[in-house]
Amino acid sequence: MSKIDNITKRWADIMSCIGCGDCGYAIKPAVGRYLACPVKEALGGESFEPNFARGRMGILKSILEGKITLGKDLVDSVYQCTECGSCTEICHQTQNPKIVLNTSKWIDHVEVWNALRQDLVENGLAPLDKHAKLLGNMNDSSMRNPYGEPKASKQAWARGLAGISKSADVALFAGCTYPLRIKETLVNLARIFKAARTSFKLLDDEWCCGSIALRVGDRKAAKATIIHDIEQIKASGVKTVFAVCAGCYRTMKKDWPVVLGADLPFQVLHVTEVLSGMLDKGSLKLKPSQDPARRVAYHDPCHLGRHMKLYDIPRGVIMRVPGTDYVELKRNKQNAWCCGAGGGVKSQYPDLAATIGKERLRDAIDAKAEFLLSACPFCVANLQEAAVAEKSSIRVMDIIDYFAMML
Numbered sequence: 001m002s003k004i005d006n007i008t009k010r011w012a013d014i015m016s017c018i019g020c021g022d023c024g025y026a027i028k029p030a031v032g033r034y035l036a037c038p039v040k041e042a043l044g045g046e047s048f049e050p051n052f053a054r055g056r057m058g059i060l061k062s063i064l065e066g067k068i069t070l071g072k073d074l075v076d077s078v079y080q081c082t083e084c085g086s087c088t089e090i091c092h093q094t095q096n097p098k099i100v101l102n103t104s105k106w107i108d109h110v111e112v113w114n115a116l117r118q119d120l121v122e123n124g125l126a127p128l129d130k131h132a133k134l135l136g137n138m139n140d141s142s143m144r145n146p147y148g149e150p151k152a153s154k155q156a157w158a159r160g161l162a163g164i165s166k167s168a169d170v171a172l173f174a175g176c177t178y179p180l181r182i183k184e185t186l187v188n189l190a191r192i193f194k195a196a197r198t199s200f201k202l203l204d205d206e207w208c209c210g211s212i213a214l215r216v217g218d219r220k221a222a223k224a225t226i227i228h229d230i231e232q233i234k235a236s237g238v239k240t241v242f243a244v245c246a247g248c249y250r251t252m253k254k255d256w257p258v259v260l261g262a263d264l265p266f267q268v269l270h271v272t273e274v275l276s277g278m279l280d281k282g283s284l285k286l287k288p289s290q291d292p293a294r295r296v297a298y299h300d301p302c303h304l305g306r307h308m309k310l311y312d313i314p315r316g317v318i319m320r321v322p323g324t325d326y327v328e329l330k331r332n333k334q335n336a337w338c339c340g341a342g343g344g345v346k347s348q349y350p351d352l353a354a355t356i357g358k359e360r361l362r363d364a365i366d367a368k369a370e371f372l373l374s375a376c377p378f379c380v381a382n383l384q385e386a387a388v389a390e391k392s393s394i395r396v397m398d399i400i401d402y403f404a405m406m407l
């Protein structure tokens with residue numbers, strides 16, 4: 001008998017699915033012919049039904065009704081989902097207030113997938129091999145990051161930089177990917193703070209935010225790292241902490257209070273909110289551009305957009321950079337196509353992530369963009385790889401790096 005405590009808590013969401021199939025087949029009127037689920041489309045539109053929400057919901061109903069049990073054959077389709085949340089945007093049981101069932105009219109698909117992943121882990125059917133390696137690194141006391149780097153290397157990027165001060169009243173939560181894989185972006189962030197004559201502080205001993213553990217379904221591992229990080233932020237004395245990574249931001253703002261069982265004793269911002277505030281206050285002045293206008297598009301990271309509804313602030317920051325001719329991708333905001341890297345897909349199913357990334361790059365090519373910006377290191381990396389694979393001249397970069405070009 002399998003343990004299904006977590007999906008049982010999502011009973012109302014699962015039973016609310018009416019099997020309409022819109023999450024797999026509905027055409028989105030706002031964007032034209034495009035469908036909803038990036039994974040279903042990348043795997044072949046008529047592929048295995050559990051590759052998209054309706055099929056998975058049907059299986060979960062049968063499990064809750066005791067007709068079948070959780071099994072290994074479900075695992076690949078569960079972990080191939082990028083948890084992008086596009087199904088939630090199109091589902092009538094999420095969006096249509098006129099449909100009122102006595103179960104739930106607010107299916108939160110991503111939370112159902114997370115609950116399912118937790119039950120797979122608790123039944124020993126997951127984590128999958130690549131995810132297990134990342135979790136092992138995260139739990140290793142000499143690392144505390146999924147990349148397997150020594151703990152001490154996490155602050156190496158910051159040595160001697162202006163813009164970082166122990167007396168600052170805001171703290172940066174750097175995450176793991178930026179300081180261990182894309183240091184230049186954090187160096188640029190420190191330059192921006194220096195130019196605005198302000199500073200941020202670093203936490204003495206920041207661990208992983210716990211996103212990888214939560215997405216994979218290992219809540220026990222996540223809890224230990226989250227509680228540690230919350231204590232570190234409290235000890236730093238700040239009332240505001242900001243994240244540069246969209247995944248950290250979602251995890252800190254949405255998941256940490258759930259894991260803690262209480263509101264956080266500090267405010268969590270995304271770096272684009274901080275940059276927007278600097279521009280509003282006039283503390284940051286950008287050089288006028290002498291170059292011809294650059295055609296610039298923005299890719300909404302799922303963790304920032306659909307998950308957290310932060311759509312306008314990143315756009316506002318980009319549009320205020322001198323010399324920017326902003327162009328909207330056809331699939332944008334709540335209708336944005338996922339980059340393909342989220343939900344642990346990049347590490348476990350890299351070919352699938354690459355296929356989805358190329359499809360997303362196509363939107364930027366169609367928009368004739370010269371720059372494609374994003375605010376998530378996974379989106380940026382996956383879309384950069386797509387640009388190389390497609391021999392595209394589009395420059396894919398982080399908003400922070402684009403912003404820093406004009407200092």
Ligand code: SF4
Pocket residue numbers: 016017018019020021022023024053054057087090091092093107
């Ligand atoms: S999840 Fe929503 S859109 Fe998909 S089949 Fe169920 S009710 Fe329809």
Ligand code: SF4
Pocket residue numbers: 036037038039040051052053080081082083084085086087088109110
């Ligand atoms: S979260 Fe995204 S990838 Fe997963 S089933 Fe929904 S639309 Fe598909």
